[in-house]
Amino acid sequence: MKLRIHGFLHDLPPGPTSFPHFSYAMGKQLHENPLGTLMKYYEEYGPAFTLRFLGQEMVFLIGPEANQKILVTDYRDFSWEQGLLAELIPFIGYGLLTTDDDEHDRARKLLAPAFYPARIRSYGQRMVARAVEASQELEAGDLFELHGWTRRLALKIAGDVLLGMDTPKDRAQFFAEHFEKGLGYYDGYFWQTLLMRGPGSHQSRMKRHVEKLDEVIAEEIDTRRAWPEGGEAVLDLLCHAEADGERFTKREIRDHLFTLLFAGHDTTAATVAWLFTLICRHPDVYDRLQREIDEELEGREPGADDFFDGLPYLDMVLKETLRLYPPAWFGPRFARKEFSIYGYRIPANTHVTYCSWVTHRLPQLFPDPEAFNPERFSEKRYRALESGAYVPFGRGPRTCIGMRFGELEAKIVTAVLMQRFKLELFPGQQFPARTVPTISPRYGVQVRLRRR
Numbered sequence: 001m002k003l004r005i006h007g008f009l010h011d012l013p014p015g016p017t018s019f020p021h022f023s024y025a026m027g028k029q030l031h032e033n034p035l036g037t038l039m040k041y042y043e044e045y046g047p048a049f050t051l052r053f054l055g056q057e058m059v060f061l062i063g064p065e066a067n068q069k070i071l072v073t074d075y076r077d078f079s080w081e082q083g084l085l086a087e088l089i090p091f092i093g094y095g096l097l098t099t100d101d102d103e104h105d106r107a108r109k110l111l112a113p114a115f116y117p118a119r120i121r122s123y124g125q126r127m128v129a130r131a132v133e134a135s136q137e138l139e140a141g142d143l144f145e146l147h148g149w150t151r152r153l154a155l156k157i158a159g160d161v162l163l164g165m166d167t168p169k170d171r172a173q174f175f176a177e178h179f180e181k182g183l184g185y186y187d188g189y190f191w192q193t194l195l196m197r198g199p200g201s202h203q204s205r206m207k208r209h210v211e212k213l214d215e216v217i218a219e220e221i222d223t224r225r226a227w228p229e230g231g232e233a234v235l236d237l238l239c240h241a242e243a244d245g246e247r248f249t250k251r252e253i254r255d256h257l258f259t260l261l262f263a264g265h266d267t268t269a270a271t272v273a274w275l276f277t278l279i280c281r282h283p284d285v286y287d288r289l290q291r292e293i294d295e296e297l298e299g300r301e302p303g304a305d306d307f308f309d310g311l312p313y314l315d316m317v318l319k320e321t322l323r324l325y326p327p328a329w330f331g332p333r334f335a336r337k338e339f340s341i342y343g344y345r346i347p348a349n350t351h352v353t354y355c356s357w358v359t360h361r362l363p364q365l366f367p368d369p370e371a372f373n374p375e376r377f378s379e380k381r382y383r384a385l386e387s388g389a390y391v392p393f394g395r396g397p398r399t400c401i402g403m404r405f406g407e408l409e410a411k412i413v414t415a416v417l418m419q420r421f422k423l424e425l426f427p428g429q430q431f432p433a434r435t436v437p438t439i440s441p442r443y444g445v446q447v448r449l450r451r452r
């Protein structure tokens with residue numbers, strides 16, 4: 001496939017040529033069956049292939065070698081900010097996700113203390129409290145939609161731990177509602193609608209929610225800065241963080257906070273929803289996990305330490321869930337330099353992406369890849385995995401800063417729910433994935449609760 005850059009034609013890896021350049025059809029195909037589409041082209045063209053959608057070429061690079069190159073060895077040659085997900089900037093601004101180079105590295109240094117193990121342990125206590133509260137609102141016999149519930153809970157946890165806005169409740173509620181509505185811009189619509197602008201468009205509606213959120217955050221920042229001792233939440237830490245005599249500006253605090261909320265709540269909520277779709281269809285796994293939770297927690301309310309030091313099978317189940325459904329399933333970048341991979345020379349200024357979802361389903365890395373088998377993640381087998389084979393949290397210097405936070409939250413919510421109820425899937429459901437911005441069950445997960 002030829003790409004014109006500065007008037008010269010360059011070769012790109014092959015790909016389907018039947019789609020016109022400003023391809024609606026490819027966007028639609030990716031929207032309706034993303035994994036099937038990508039697996040098909042991987043089989044047809046190999047680990048590097050080019051698709052045309054959103055009016056431009058995107059080179060998909062599959063497998064550990066690509067993951068290592070983009071994420072670890074040559075990561076500075078691949079820009080996030082100029083990549084496809086720069087579409088997120090009107091909502092989340094210039095936070096850790098969407099910046100590059102010195103700006104990114106400085107912010108990562110300032111944010112790091114919020115994710116030190118001791119802090120994560122203290123967040124764990126609050127995660128347990130919120131999860132217990134939310135599960136107390138559920139009744140045995142109820143038929144309910146699990147993914148909506150995990151999403152609301154994840155936003156509550158984020159409101160508490162990240163914003164410190166559990167009280168007053170109406171303010172936290174106001175914030176959560178506008179955040180969800182603003183984020184809804186990226187949900188469910190065809191990728192193409194992301195390109196539409198102007199009055200009445202989805203984007204202009206999203207911006208109205210952003211304005212309301214910005215007002216609340218600006219007031220919160222002023223309040224926290226006027227209170228030098230600081231509270232426990234990540235927002236307090238951002239307001240008072242200093243590295244080499246520098247502090248974040250107000251705009252930076254807002255952008256980092258939105259980024260953490262965006263990157264942190266949807267991913268975790270989807271993970272728990274997928275986990276239950278998998279274990280409910282594998283009663284042997286469900287039973288073994290239930291036994292582990294019952295034996296280790298002995299019916300008491302869990303503490304954060306239970307999840308760091310114990311519950312190894314829960315850890316394996318979570319890892320296998322994230323193999324099959326890595327919520328942040330692709331990592332778009334913009335190649336700043338020409339580079340070689342898989343026998344191709346790819347020119348500078350090309351959109352490229354790594355893709356954990358496809359890499360995690362390669363049979364040479366994960367035999368019988370469609371099978372749900374937590375045993376793949378026994379400590380010995382996990383350690384033996386090739387570098388770059390398993391990347392649900394990315395890898396390298398830009399690896400997910402919230403990895404421990406997200407894992408802990410997913411484990412807590414799962415265990416608290418399983419301690420109280422036995423979950424059963426309402427029969428006859430299919431679980432196609434919604435893919436933008438994260439993989440989640442498109443039509444939700446209907447479950448019936450039985451009291452244990």
Ligand code: HEM
Pocket residue numbers: 096097108259260261263264265267268271322326327328330331332391392393394395397398399400401402403405406407410
């Ligand atoms: C199961 C839960 C989660 C998953 C699967 C996940 C996945 C990921 C992945 C794959 C990346 C790298 C993206 C790339 O290479 O382009 C990433 C980055 C990031 N994640 Fe997460 N994440 C999760 C939870 C969280 C949480 C709870 C937070 C914050 C509270 C968070 C904050 C971030 C941030 C700020 C980045 C950007 C890091 C950087 O570029 O330096 N994530 N996440």
